Amino acid sequence: MSRFELRCPLSLRLCVLTWLENLRGQVVWIACGVGVLILCAVAVLSGAALSHQERLLDVSTYFFIDATLFLTALFMGSQVFPRDFSNRGLAEILVPGGFPKSLLFLSRMAGHATLLVALGLVLFLFRHAAFALADSSVAASIAVTPLMLILSALKLTLTLCVSAFFGIHTRPVVAMLGTLALFLFGHFSSGVSGLRGLADDPERLVSGELAFLFQFFRIWNPNFLVLESFQGVWESPPGSELALRVAWGASAIAFFALVGAVSVQMKDVSNLQANS
Amino acid sequence: MKKQKNALGEAEQVPILFAQELEKIVENKNVFEERSRRTLWKVDSLRVETPEFICIAGRNGSGKSTLLRCLLGLQAPTRGRIAWYGHSALSHDVLGYLPEFPILPPALRVGTFLRLLLGRDVDEMLSERNGLLARFTRLSVKEFLHVPANRLSKGQQQRVLLWSALARAPKGLVLDEPFSGLDPWARVELAELLVALKEEHGLFILMSTHELPRALRASCARTWLIESGTLLERSGCALPE
Numbered sequence: 001m002s003r004f005e006l007r008c009p010l011s012l013r014l015c016v017l018t019w020l021e022n023l024r025g026q027v028v029w030i031a032c033g034v035g036v037l038i039l040c041a042v043a044v045l046s047g048a049a050l051s052h053q054e055r056l057l058d059v060s061t062y063f064f065i066d067a068t069l070f071l072t073a074l075f076m077g078s079q080v081f082p083r084d085f086s087n088r089g090l091a092e093i094l095v096p097g098g099f100p101k102s103l104l105f106l107s108r109m110a111g112h113a114t115l116l117v118a119l120g121l122v123l124f125l126f127r128h129a130a131f132a133l134a135d136s137s138v139a140a141s142i143a144v145t146p147l148m149l150i151l152s153a154l155k156l157t158l159t160l161c162v163s164a165f166f167g168i169h170t171r172p173v174v175a176m177l178g179t180l181a182l183f184l185f186g187h188f189s190s191g192v193s194g195l196r197g198l199a200d201d202p203e204r205l206v207s208g209e210l211a212f213l214f215q216f217f218r219i220w221n222p223n224f225l226v227l228e229s230f231q232g233v234w235e236s237p238p239g240s241e242l243a244l245r246v247a248w249g250a251s252a253i254a255f256f257a258l259v260g261a262v263s264v265q266m267k268d269v270s271n272l273q274a275n276s
Numbered sequence: 277m278k279k280q281k282n283a284l285g286e287a288e289q290v291p292i293l294f295a296q297e298l299e300k301i302v303e304n305k306n307v308f309e310e311r312s313r314r315t316l317w318k319v320d321s322l323r324v325e326t327p328e329f330i331c332i333a334g335r336n337g338s339g340k341s342t343l344l345r346c347l348l349g350l351q352a353p354t355r356g357r358i359a360w361y362g363h364s365a366l367s368h369d370v371l372g373y374l375p376e377f378p379i380l381p382p383a384l385r386v387g388t389f390l391r392l393l394l395g396r397d398v399d400e401m402l403s404e405r406n407g408l409l410a411r412f413t414r415l416s417v418k419e420f421l422h423v424p425a426n427r428l429s430k431g432q433q434q435r436v437l438l439w440s441a442l443a444r445a446p447k448g449l450v451l452d453e454p455f456s457g458l459d460p461w462a463r464v465e466l467a468e469l470l471v472a473l474k475e476e477h478g479l480f481i482l483m484s485t486h487e488l489p490r491a492l493r494a495s496c497a498r499t500w501l502i503e504s505g506t507l508l509e510r511s512g513c514a515l516p517e
Contacts, residue, residue, distance in 0.1 A: 010395065017381065017392045024383035024424075089379045093393070093437065096348040096373035096450065098366045 010099060011107040014090070018111025022076075028119060031072040035123040038064045043130040062148045065123045066155065069116055070183065073156040076112050077163030078175035081105070112160055117153045124149055159183065290362040292448065292480050293324040293347070298356035298507075300342055316342060319507035322500070324482075327448065329474050329495045332484040333515050334502030340484035341376060341452050343502070347482075348373055348450060361447075372441025376452040378433040380425035386436055387421030394443055401443060415439055415469060430457045442473075448480030449473065455487055467491040488515050 022028050042061055083089045090108075095101055124145050159179065166175035300316040316339035324330065332340045345351040347358055349366060360366050381389055390398045402418055417439045420428060428436070434454065441449065449470075455463050467489035473479040474495055488496065492513075499514035500507055 013392045013395060017384070017389070020388060020392075021381045021384055083379075090381075092350065092373065092375045092379070093440075095350055096366060096371050097369050097444065 010094075011103050014104065014107035015111040015114065017090075018108050019115050022112070022115055027072060027075060028115065031068055032119060032122065035065055035068040035119075036126055038068070039123065039127050039130045043133070061127050062152075065120060065127065065148075066152050068123065069120050069152050069156045070159055072119070073112075073116055073159040074163050074176055074179055076116070077160040078167040078172045078179065080112065080167075081108065081164035082167040082172070082175075109160060109164070113153075113157045116156045116160075117149075120149055120152045120156070289325060291323050291325050291359075292327065293322065293358075293360055293482075294362075295319070295322040295347065295356060295358045298322065298346070298358070299354050300339060300346060301354040315505040317502050317507045318505060322507075322509075324480065327474070327478045327480040328497040329470070329481045329492070330483070331488060331496050331499045331513060331515065332482070332502070333486070333499055338502040340502060343500075343507070344450060344452050344482070344484055369444040370447050372438075372444065372446040372449045374434060374437055374441065374449070374451040374454055376456065378430065378437050380428070380433055380436065382426035383424055385422055385424055386417065386428070389425065390417070390421075390436070390440055390443075393440055396443075415442070431459070431462050434458075446479070448482065451481070451483040451485075453485055454483060455485055455489070463489055464491070471495050485515070488513055 039061060042064065083091075091101065091104055094104055128145075162182065163175055163179040166178045169175075170178070297320060299318040301313055302316050303311065303313045332343060334340050342351060346353045348371070349358075358364070361370060380386070387398050394401070398417075398421060402416060415435060415438065417436050420432060420436060425433060425436075451470075454466060458466065468491055470481055470483075471491055474481055493515075496513040497511070499510045499512065501510055501514050502508075
């Protein structure tokens with residue numbers, strides 16, 4: 001037995017390689033630093049700005065962490081995947097060696113997604129520590145943290161997929177802007193109409209028309225579950241409903257189109273027909 | 277040599293490479309320019325029966341790298357069939373590929389990258405006395421193991437990738453412009469290595485290049501020459517000296 005021998009499949013080793021690649025880079029560390037700074041600021045200012053309200057602290061810190069992860073996933077998806085899709089880099093080494101291209105893509109995607117989830121876990125844990133240090137009488141709610149982490153993980157995976165789809169068809173900057181626009185209109189705001197229900201009837205968690213579609217919206221707008229607990233009146237701009245729904249639908253289409261893009265890439269290999 | 281049964285049930289040798297009615301057409305899809313199409317290369321059939329050294333030559337932009345990438349499954353030809361050792365898709369570690377511009381993960385140390393890629397301890401592989409790597413000690417990558425890939429030159433990265441390709445004991449090597457950017461001593465070393473791989477270990481070698489060192493010219497069995505959109509086959513080395 002050798003001193004150090006990895007007995008695991010190449011797909012898992014590619015996940016590890018993706019982790020190490022990113023940890024030796026700058027993006028993840030910048031995101032971590034920004035998240036930590038923001039959480040420290042919120043913790044320090046919690047008394048003056050947020051009036052020590054636990055629910056507001058939960059929501060505000062969740063949004064900051066979520067936004068940090070979202071922007072990091074946006075950057076990674078639009079910059080990194082296009083190279084693998086155009087058969088450069090690792091694909092050039094592995095595909096001629098018989099490694100399936102689709103498995104390469106999935107392994108890289110899994111590596112990026114799990115790394116970002118780990119970053120989110122670090123930030124959420126830091127959140128508790130920061131508030132404990134700032135003011136022990138107002139501790140961030142521990143019970144809601146797993147839900148927030150799951151919601152963030154869903155969103156960043158979705159963001160990775162959508163930005164990767166755009167990234168393989170256009171330039172990275174355009175891909176980032178397109179994904180950002182879709183998510184700003186389709187996701188950050190799509191819970192807004194539900195808040196009107198809160199203002200009308202504080203007893204109800206969601207508005208009547210959205211309750212029916214709740215189980216479908218849950219995946220595409222992880223913010224929804226957090227927003228529904230937000231107290232207050234929120235008026236969306238007139239005429240924005242159509243734009244919100246179009247953006248929501250477009251991001252859903254982009255997600256499934258990515259699956260189609262993977263299939264098209266696999267068609268490159270399937271074009272080589274067997275010699276009979 | 278692997279054999280398969282033909283339509284009459286007789287055993288016949290499986291070709292290393294078989295490509296039929298291969299064609300690649302490139303289109304200009306820029307919406308601001310007039311659409312145009314041109315045939316990069318076209319050939320009725322390509323067949324390699326035995327491990328030999330084949331050179332792909334042509335002028336700049338003729339499609340040498342594109343041909344290699346299509347043969348390896350990195351790009352799709354416009355039409356045609358390609359089979360390696362009788363299969364449509366490449367099997368595990370049958371071929372090693374050295375691209376023209378090696379791209380190693382820049383921030384990762386070479387030793388870490390090789391360990392994850394090969395799934396084995398690199399130090400142990402370097403100390404092995406049997407196998408392909410033990411024969412070519414000059415190809416050793418020991419001095420690079422603790423160096424990040426972005427600090428290596430093109431020739432050094434090439435050496436790392438070639439080492440990792442040979443570590444998997446392939447049946448053949450496909451190289452894209454391996455001599456470009458190398459110093460004269462490195463060119464001679466690489467040429468001698470390739471000759472030894474072909475003559476002593478029976479590896480099939482397919483290479484696209486603008487230049488061929490003298491040591492390799494004698495070993496070159498055929499040249500696939502891309503000229504005016506057609507792929508022609510010439511015996512021996514058809515590159516000018």
